[in-house]
Amino acid sequence: MRIIACIKQVPDTAEVRIDRETNTLIREGVPSIINPFDLNAVEEGLLLKERFGGTVTVISMGPPQVETALREVLSLGVDQAVLLCDRAFAGADTLATSYTLAAGIKKIGSFDLIICGKQAIDGDTAQVGPEIAEWLDIPHLTYVRNIDEVFPAEPAGASITVSRLVEGGYLQASATLPALLTVLREVNEPRLPSYRASLRARTQGITIWGVADLSADPEHIGIAGSPTRVSRVFVPEYDRQGQCFAGSPEDQAKALIATLRSAGLA
Numbered sequence: 001m002r003i004i005a006c007i008k009q010v011p012d013t014a015e016v017r018i019d020r021e022t023n024t025l026i027r028e029g030v031p032s033i034i035n036p037f038d039l040n041a042v043e044e045g046l047l048l049k050e051r052f053g054g055t056v057t058v059i060s061m062g063p064p065q066v067e068t069a070l071r072e073v074l075s076l077g078v079d080q081a082v083l084l085c086d087r088a089f090a091g092a093d094t095l096a097t098s099y100t101l102a103a104g105i106k107k108i109g110s111f112d113l114i115i116c117g118k119q120a121i122d123g124d125t126a127q128v129g130p131e132i133a134e135w136l137d138i139p140h141l142t143y144v145r146n147i148d149e150v151f152p153a154e155p156a157g158a159s160i161t162v163s164r165l166v167e168g169g170y171l172q173a174s175a176t177l178p179a180l181l182t183v184l185r186e187v188n189e190p191r192l193p194s195y196r197a198s199l200r201a202r203t204q205g206i207t208i209w210g211v212a213d214l215s216a217d218p219e220h221i222g223i224a225g226s227p228t229r230v231s232r233v234f235v236p237e238y239d240r241q242g243q244c245f246a247g248s249p250e251d252q253a254k255a256l257i258a259t260l261r262s263a264g265l266a
Contacts, residue, residue, distance in 0.1 A: 001054035001152050002111045003045040005078075006101060006132070007038035009062055009069040010122040034069045037117025039190040040183050042073050044147065045115050047188060052152050054112075055079040059104050061089055061097060067206055075193035075201035082108060086210035088222050094123070096225035098131030103214040105136065112152060113160070114180040118143055129182040139175040142182045148172065 012031045045056040058073050060066050061084040070081035084104045092100065105114065114136075116129035126142070133140035143165040151159050158177035163170045165184060193201070211221060219225060243259065245252040260266035 001048055001052045001113060001150075002109075003048055003054060003056045004105055004108060004111050004114045005038070005041045005045045005056060005058045005073075006114065006116045006129070007042065007058055007060045007069060007073060008035045008117075008120050008122075009033070009060065009066045010035045010120055032065065032069070034072060035117055035120045035122075037119060037121070037183065037185060039073075039117075040185055040187050041115040041117045041181075042076060042078065043188045043190040044181075044183055045113075046077050046191070048113070048147070048150065049077075052150065057082065057108055057111075059084065059101060059108065061085075061092075061100050061104070070206050071201045071204070072193070074204050074206075075198040076191055077197065080207065081204075082207045082209065084210075084214070085208055086212075088211040088218070091223035091226060092221065093226035093228035094125050094127040094131060095227060096221055096223075098128045099135055099220045099225060100214070100216065101128070102132050102135035103216040104209060105132070107209065107214055110178075112158065112177050114138075114178070116180065116182045118182045118184055126182070129180060133180040136178075136180075138178050138180055140180040140182070141173055141175055144181045144183045145170065145186050147181075147187070152177070 009032050012033050042056070042058060048054075049056050056078050057080040058070060058078050059082040060070060064085055066083055066085070070083060074081050082104060084100055089096075089100055105111065114132065116132070118129070119126035120128070130140050130142060141160075141162050141164060144162045145165055146163040147160065148163055149161040151157065159174055160177060160179060160181075161172060161174040162181065163172050211218070245255045247255070257266060
Protein backbone atom coordinates (compact mmCIF):
# COMPACT_ATOMS: atom_id res chain seq x y z
CA MET A 1 0.00 0.00 0.00
CA ARG A 2 1.07 3.57 -0.68
CA ILE A 3 0.26 5.44 2.49
CA ILE A 4 0.63 9.16 3.25
CA ALA A 5 0.44 10.50 6.80
CA CYS A 6 0.01 14.21 7.56
CA ILE A 7 1.63 15.67 10.67
CA LYS A 8 1.81 19.10 12.28
CA GLN A 9 4.34 20.56 14.68
CA VAL A 10 2.47 22.36 17.46
CA PRO A 11 3.40 24.27 20.63
CA ASP A 12 3.41 22.16 23.76
CA THR A 13 0.08 23.49 25.04
CA ALA A 14 1.06 22.90 28.65
CA GLU A 15 3.66 25.64 28.15
CA VAL A 16 1.63 28.20 26.17
CA ARG A 17 1.18 31.65 27.73
CA ILE A 18 -0.73 34.75 26.61
CA ASP A 19 0.79 38.24 26.47
CA ARG A 20 -1.87 40.31 28.26
CA GLU A 21 -0.69 43.50 26.56
CA THR A 22 -0.92 42.26 22.95
CA ASN A 23 -3.30 39.32 23.52
CA THR A 24 -1.04 37.07 21.43
CA LEU A 25 0.64 33.77 22.13
CA ILE A 26 4.09 33.99 23.68
CA ARG A 27 6.05 31.55 21.52
CA GLU A 28 9.57 32.45 22.61
CA GLY A 29 11.05 29.62 24.61
CA VAL A 30 7.97 27.43 24.10
CA PRO A 31 8.92 23.87 23.08
CA SER A 32 7.30 22.34 20.01
CA ILE A 33 6.06 18.78 19.70
CA ILE A 34 4.45 16.60 17.07
CA ASN A 35 0.68 16.84 17.38
CA PRO A 36 -0.11 13.73 19.49
CA PHE A 37 -2.99 12.53 17.29
CA ASP A 38 -0.65 12.68 14.28
CA LEU A 39 1.69 10.18 15.95
CA ASN A 40 -1.24 7.75 15.95
CA ALA A 41 -1.73 8.47 12.24
CA VAL A 42 1.92 7.66 11.53
CA GLU A 43 1.77 4.50 13.65
CA GLU A 44 -1.34 3.27 11.84
CA GLY A 45 0.41 3.82 8.53
CA LEU A 46 3.41 1.81 9.70
CA LEU A 47 1.16 -1.01 10.94
CA LEU A 48 -0.57 -1.20 7.56
CA LYS A 49 2.81 -1.18 5.82
CA GLU A 50 3.96 -4.11 7.98
CA ARG A 51 0.76 -5.98 7.16
CA PHE A 52 0.45 -5.33 3.43
CA GLY A 53 3.86 -4.02 2.36
CA GLY A 54 4.39 -0.73 0.58
CA THR A 55 5.60 2.67 1.72
CA VAL A 56 4.74 5.37 4.25
CA THR A 57 5.37 9.00 3.30
CA VAL A 58 4.89 11.79 5.84
CA ILE A 59 4.07 15.35 4.76
CA SER A 60 3.93 18.54 6.81
CA MET A 61 3.62 22.26 6.17
CA GLY A 62 5.48 24.79 8.27
CA PRO A 63 8.71 26.69 8.94
CA PRO A 64 12.19 25.13 8.62
CA GLN A 65 12.20 23.88 12.24
CA VAL A 66 9.49 21.35 11.33
CA GLU A 67 12.38 19.32 9.94
CA THR A 68 13.05 18.12 13.51
CA ALA A 69 9.54 16.64 13.68
CA LEU A 70 10.03 14.93 10.34
CA ARG A 71 13.30 13.40 11.48
CA GLU A 72 11.50 12.08 14.53
CA VAL A 73 8.98 10.18 12.41
CA LEU A 74 11.72 9.01 10.06
CA SER A 75 13.30 7.33 13.09
CA LEU A 76 10.07 5.36 13.54
CA GLY A 77 10.36 3.70 10.13
CA VAL A 78 8.79 6.19 7.73
CA ASP A 79 10.20 5.84 4.19
CA GLN A 80 10.04 9.45 2.99
CA ALA A 81 9.44 12.88 4.54
CA VAL A 82 8.21 15.97 2.68
CA LEU A 83 8.21 19.51 4.09
CA LEU A 84 6.17 22.25 2.44
CA CYS A 85 8.08 25.36 3.46
CA ASP A 86 7.70 28.83 2.02
CA ARG A 87 6.97 32.30 3.41
CA ALA A 88 4.02 32.38 1.02
CA PHE A 89 2.35 29.66 3.13
CA ALA A 90 2.44 31.78 6.30
CA GLY A 91 -0.81 32.91 7.89
CA ALA A 92 -2.83 30.04 6.42
CA ASP A 93 -6.11 29.04 8.04
CA THR A 94 -7.45 25.49 7.79
CA LEU A 95 -8.77 25.99 4.25
CA ALA A 96 -5.47 27.32 2.87
CA THR A 97 -3.50 24.73 4.85
CA SER A 98 -5.57 21.86 3.47
CA TYR A 99 -5.25 23.23 -0.07
CA THR A 100 -1.45 23.43 0.23
CA LEU A 101 -1.18 19.94 1.70
CA ALA A 102 -3.43 18.58 -1.06
CA ALA A 103 -1.17 20.20 -3.66
CA GLY A 104 1.84 18.56 -2.00
CA ILE A 105 0.12 15.19 -1.97
CA LYS A 106 -0.68 15.51 -5.67
CA LYS A 107 3.01 16.15 -6.34
CA ILE A 108 4.01 13.09 -4.30
CA GLY A 109 1.98 11.00 -6.71
CA SER A 110 -0.47 8.11 -6.49
CA PHE A 111 -1.56 6.79 -3.09
CA ASP A 112 -4.00 4.34 -1.55
CA LEU A 113 -4.63 5.93 1.81
CA ILE A 114 -4.07 9.24 3.61
CA ILE A 115 -4.10 9.19 7.42
CA CYS A 116 -4.39 12.27 9.64
CA GLY A 117 -4.83 12.75 13.35
CA LYS A 118 -8.40 13.66 14.27
CA GLN A 119 -7.38 17.26 15.07
CA ALA A 120 -4.47 19.45 16.12
CA ILE A 121 -4.22 20.35 19.80
CA ASP A 122 -3.44 24.00 19.06
CA GLY A 123 -6.47 24.76 16.85
CA ASP A 124 -8.84 21.89 17.74
CA THR A 125 -10.87 22.42 14.56
CA ALA A 126 -10.71 18.88 13.11
CA GLN A 127 -11.16 20.51 9.69
CA VAL A 128 -7.90 19.98 7.81
CA GLY A 129 -8.23 16.23 7.22
CA PRO A 130 -11.73 16.33 5.68
CA GLU A 131 -10.80 19.46 3.69
CA ILE A 132 -7.79 17.67 2.16
CA ALA A 133 -10.15 14.88 1.06
CA GLU A 134 -12.49 17.43 -0.52
CA TRP A 135 -9.65 19.11 -2.44
CA LEU A 136 -8.54 15.68 -3.71
CA ASP A 137 -12.14 14.54 -4.38
CA ILE A 138 -11.77 11.30 -2.40
CA PRO A 139 -13.98 9.79 0.35
CA HIS A 140 -13.05 10.35 3.99
CA LEU A 141 -13.86 8.61 7.27
CA THR A 142 -13.35 10.64 10.45
CA TYR A 143 -12.89 9.82 14.17
CA VAL A 144 -11.65 6.30 13.42
CA ARG A 145 -10.95 4.18 16.49
CA ASN A 146 -10.19 0.94 14.62
CA ILE A 147 -9.47 -0.26 11.10
CA ASP A 148 -11.59 -3.40 10.83
CA GLU A 149 -10.84 -4.62 7.30
CA VAL A 150 -8.67 -3.60 4.35
CA PHE A 151 -8.96 -5.07 0.88
CA PRO A 152 -6.06 -3.57 -1.14
CA ALA A 153 -7.13 -5.20 -4.41
CA GLU A 154 -5.62 -3.82 -7.60
CA PRO A 155 -6.64 -2.18 -9.82
CA ALA A 156 -10.32 -2.11 -8.78
CA GLY A 157 -12.28 -3.17 -5.73
CA ALA A 158 -9.92 -1.77 -3.07
CA SER A 159 -11.81 -0.76 0.08
CA ILE A 160 -11.46 -0.14 3.80
CA THR A 161 -13.89 -0.68 6.69
CA VAL A 162 -13.48 1.14 10.00
CA SER A 163 -15.22 1.77 13.31
CA ARG A 164 -15.98 5.48 13.83
CA LEU A 165 -16.79 7.34 17.01
CA VAL A 166 -20.28 8.88 16.82
CA GLU A 167 -22.55 10.41 19.42
CA GLY A 168 -23.70 7.65 21.73
CA GLY A 169 -21.45 4.89 20.42
CA TYR A 170 -19.55 3.62 17.37
CA LEU A 171 -20.52 3.16 13.73
CA GLN A 172 -18.95 0.79 11.20
CA ALA A 173 -18.44 2.44 7.82
CA SER A 174 -16.67 1.59 4.57
CA ALA A 175 -15.10 3.53 1.71
CA THR A 176 -13.43 2.72 -1.55
CA LEU A 177 -9.72 3.44 -1.89
CA PRO A 178 -8.07 5.86 -2.27
CA ALA A 179 -9.53 7.47 0.83
CA LEU A 180 -8.60 9.60 3.83
CA LEU A 181 -8.94 8.71 7.52
CA THR A 182 -8.68 10.81 10.66
CA VAL A 183 -7.82 8.66 13.69
CA LEU A 184 -8.36 8.80 17.45
CA ARG A 185 -5.72 8.09 20.06
CA GLU A 186 -7.25 4.71 20.94
CA VAL A 187 -6.60 3.40 17.42
CA ASN A 188 -3.09 2.30 18.50
CA GLU A 189 -0.11 2.93 20.77
CA PRO A 190 2.67 4.84 18.93
CA ARG A 191 6.01 3.07 18.94
CA LEU A 192 9.32 4.45 20.17
CA PRO A 193 12.37 4.68 17.88
CA SER A 194 15.43 2.54 18.34
CA TYR A 195 18.80 4.19 18.94
CA ARG A 196 20.11 2.96 15.58
CA ALA A 197 17.04 4.30 13.76
CA SER A 198 17.43 7.68 15.45
CA LEU A 199 21.02 7.92 14.26
CA ARG A 200 20.03 6.96 10.72
CA ALA A 201 17.25 9.57 10.68
CA ARG A 202 19.74 12.37 11.42
CA THR A 203 21.26 12.05 7.97
CA GLN A 204 18.24 10.84 6.02
CA GLY A 205 17.16 13.19 3.24
CA ILE A 206 14.04 15.34 3.57
CA THR A 207 12.29 16.68 0.47
CA ILE A 208 11.51 20.40 0.76
CA TRP A 209 9.06 22.05 -1.63
CA GLY A 210 8.12 25.70 -1.87
CA VAL A 211 5.29 27.40 -3.67
CA ALA A 212 7.21 27.31 -6.96
CA ASP A 213 7.39 23.51 -6.76
CA LEU A 214 3.64 23.03 -6.44
CA SER A 215 0.98 23.47 -9.09
CA ALA A 216 -0.93 25.72 -6.73
CA ASP A 217 -3.10 28.77 -7.24
CA PRO A 218 -1.53 31.69 -5.27
CA GLU A 219 -5.02 32.89 -4.37
CA HIS A 220 -5.60 29.70 -2.35
CA ILE A 221 -2.44 29.71 -0.20
CA GLY A 222 -1.29 31.68 2.83
CA ILE A 223 -3.22 34.72 3.98
CA ALA A 224 -4.66 35.33 0.51
CA GLY A 225 -6.34 31.93 0.55
CA SER A 226 -7.60 32.22 4.14
CA PRO A 227 -11.18 33.50 4.51
CA THR A 228 -10.99 33.17 8.32
CA ARG A 229 -10.52 36.50 10.10
CA VAL A 230 -9.75 36.88 13.82
CA SER A 231 -11.54 39.98 15.09
CA ARG A 232 -10.38 39.80 18.69
CA VAL A 233 -8.19 37.68 20.96
CA PHE A 234 -8.54 37.99 24.72
CA VAL A 235 -7.88 36.16 27.96
CA PRO A 236 -11.08 35.41 29.91
CA GLU A 237 -11.20 36.97 33.35
CA TYR A 238 -12.46 34.78 36.17
CA ASP A 239 -14.06 36.06 39.39
CA ARG A 240 -13.18 33.49 42.01
CA GLN A 241 -14.80 35.12 45.03
CA GLY A 242 -16.20 32.70 47.58
CA GLN A 243 -18.80 32.84 50.31
CA CYS A 244 -19.25 30.66 53.36
CA PHE A 245 -22.62 29.79 54.89
CA ALA A 246 -22.98 29.00 58.59
CA GLY A 247 -25.68 27.33 60.63
CA SER A 248 -27.60 24.13 60.16
CA PRO A 249 -27.78 22.41 56.76
CA GLU A 250 -31.27 23.86 56.32
CA ASP A 251 -30.05 27.39 57.09
CA GLN A 252 -27.11 26.97 54.70
CA ALA A 253 -29.41 25.75 51.93
CA LYS A 254 -31.78 28.70 52.41
CA ALA A 255 -28.87 31.16 52.41
CA LEU A 256 -27.44 29.59 49.23
CA ILE A 257 -30.78 29.83 47.43
CA ALA A 258 -31.21 33.44 48.51
CA THR A 259 -27.72 34.29 47.23
CA LEU A 260 -28.35 32.60 43.88
CA ARG A 261 -31.67 34.40 43.49
CA SER A 262 -30.14 37.78 44.28
CA ALA A 263 -27.54 37.12 41.58
CA GLY A 264 -30.26 36.16 39.10
CA LEU A 265 -29.09 32.55 38.92
CA ALA A 266 -32.12 30.86 40.45
